[in-house]
Amino acid sequence: MKLEYRWLLPSVLLGDPDEGRPVRRSTRDWIVDIVVFVAACGLAVLTLPDLDGLARPLRISEQVFGALACASVWLRRRWPVTLSVVLTLLSAVFVMVGGGAALALFTVAVHRPFKISGIVLGLNLLTVFPLAWWRPDELGPLWTAGVMVLIVLLVFGWGIVVRSRRQLVYSLREQAKVAGREARRLERERIAREMHDVLAHRISILSLHAGALEFRPDAPAEQIAKAAGAIRESAHQALQDLREVIGVLRQPGEQGELLPERPQPTLADLPSLVEESREAGMEVELRLDVEQAPESLGRNAYRIVQEALTNARKHAPGALVRVGMEGGRGEGLTIAVRNKIGWPSAIPGTGTGLIGLAERAELAGGRLEHRRTPEGDFVLEAWLPWQT
Incomplete structure (x- = not known):
C-alpha cells in the first residue's frame, strides 16, 4: 500500500495516484523491460574497471548493490519514483548503481509530471557531487561531476521528449475519437431530418386518402378500393422508412447490425x-x-x-x-x-x-x-x- 512507504519520502514525490498499483505488462512492455534490464546489466559491467584498487569489502558491496540495482529495474513501472529516489541515493556511494539510477530517472521523466520528475532530477544532480569527490576520475572531481551532470540531464531530457511525444499521440487519438463521435452525431441528425421529411410526406398522404373515405362513404367501390390500396401502400412505406431509420440510428454494439441506407432521391x-x-x-x-x-x-x-x-x-x-x-x-x-x-x-x-x-x-x-x-x-x- 502507499501508506507503507510515505514516511520514507516527502509527500510531493509520491503525489501520483498510480504509484504502487499493480501493472499488467503487455508483450511490448515485456520486451521493453527485458531490454532495460539488459541495458542496466551492461552499464553495471562497464563500471567494473572502476573497482580496481578498492578494498575487498567495498568491492563486494559494489557488486551486491549493482546486482540489486539491475534486478530492481523490474519494479520501475510499479514504483518509479520510490525506485528512482532509492537508487539515486545509493549511486552517491556505489558506482555500479549508476546505470540503474539513470534508467529509473528516465522512467520517472516519462511517466510522471514535471512537478514530481523535476524534484527527482534535482536529487540526482545533488548526488553527483559526493560521488565525484569520493570516486574522482583521473582528470579530477570537477571534470567527473561535469560529465555526470551532463549524463543526468541528457537522460532526463530524453525522457521528457518521450513523454511529450506520448502525450501528443494520446491527444491526437482523443481528438480523433471526439471527431468521430461528432461526425456520427451529425450524421444521425441528418438522418433524422431526412426521416422527418419522408414520414411527414407519407403520413399526410395517408391522412388525405383516409379523409376522402370518411367524407365520401358513398363513393363507388372502385374508388374506395383504390383509396384503401393507397392507404395500405403509404402505411407500408412509412413503416419501412421508420424501420430503416431505427436501424441506422442504432448505436454500435446493440443487437443487430446497421441497416444499409437506401438510395436517396x-x-x-x-x-x-x-x-x-x-x-x-x-x-x-x-x-x-x-x-x-x-x-x-x-x-x-x-x-x-x-x-x-x-x-x-x-x-x-x-x-x-x-x-x-x-x-x-x-x-x-x-x-x-x-x-x-x-x-x-x-x-x-x-x-x-x-x-x-x-x-x-x-x-x-x-x-x-x-x-x-x-x-x-x-x-x-x-x-x-x-x-x-
Whole structure:
C-alpha cells in the first residue's frame, strides 16, 4: 500500500495516484523491460574497471548493490519514483548503481509530471557531487561531476521528449475519437431530418386518402378500393422508412447490425413525387427547367419540394400548388413553390418543417425564404449553389 512507504519520502514525490498499483505488462512492455534490464546489466559491467584498487569489502558491496540495482529495474513501472529516489541515493556511494539510477530517472521523466520528475532530477544532480569527490576520475572531481551532470540531464531530457511525444499521440487519438463521435452525431441528425421529411410526406398522404373515405362513404367501390390500396401502400412505406431509420440510428454494439441506407432521391424522382401527390387528390403543376444536377444538389431540392407539398396538404388542402425549378451550373438552382392560403386541414403539424428546410438550405450553402403575398398566396423560394 502507499501508506507503507510515505514516511520514507516527502509527500510531493509520491503525489501520483498510480504509484504502487499493480501493472499488467503487455508483450511490448515485456520486451521493453527485458531490454532495460539488459541495458542496466551492461552499464553495471562497464563500471567494473572502476573497482580496481578498492578494498575487498567495498568491492563486494559494489557488486551486491549493482546486482540489486539491475534486478530492481523490474519494479520501475510499479514504483518509479520510490525506485528512482532509492537508487539515486545509493549511486552517491556505489558506482555500479549508476546505470540503474539513470534508467529509473528516465522512467520517472516519462511517466510522471514535471512537478514530481523535476524534484527527482534535482536529487540526482545533488548526488553527483559526493560521488565525484569520493570516486574522482583521473582528470579530477570537477571534470567527473561535469560529465555526470551532463549524463543526468541528457537522460532526463530524453525522457521528457518521450513523454511529450506520448502525450501528443494520446491527444491526437482523443481528438480523433471526439471527431468521430461528432461526425456520427451529425450524421444521425441528418438522418433524422431526412426521416422527418419522408414520414411527414407519407403520413399526410395517408391522412388525405383516409379523409376522402370518411367524407365520401358513398363513393363507388372502385374508388374506395383504390383509396384503401393507397392507404395500405403509404402505411407500408412509412413503416419501412421508420424501420430503416431505427436501424441506422442504432448505436454500435446493440443487437443487430446497421441497416444499409437506401438510395436517396434526386431530381429524376421529382415527377414521381408530384404524381403521388396528385393521386392523393392534390392539384399540382410542375415546371422543371433544369438539366441533370449533381446527386447532393438533387437530393436537397427534392426534400425541399417534398416538404413544401406536405405543408400545402396540411395548411391549404385542395389549393392549386405550382412548383417551379430552374438553374444551371455556376448560377445555382432556384426553387419556387406557390399556393393559395386556405383553411388548415386536421393533419397536425410540428412547426419544424420550414425551420428544417432553412437549415438544409444553409448547410448546402444556399438560402430559403417564405412569405405571404397581397394576393393571398403563400410563396416558398429557395436557392442552392451549383458548382461549375
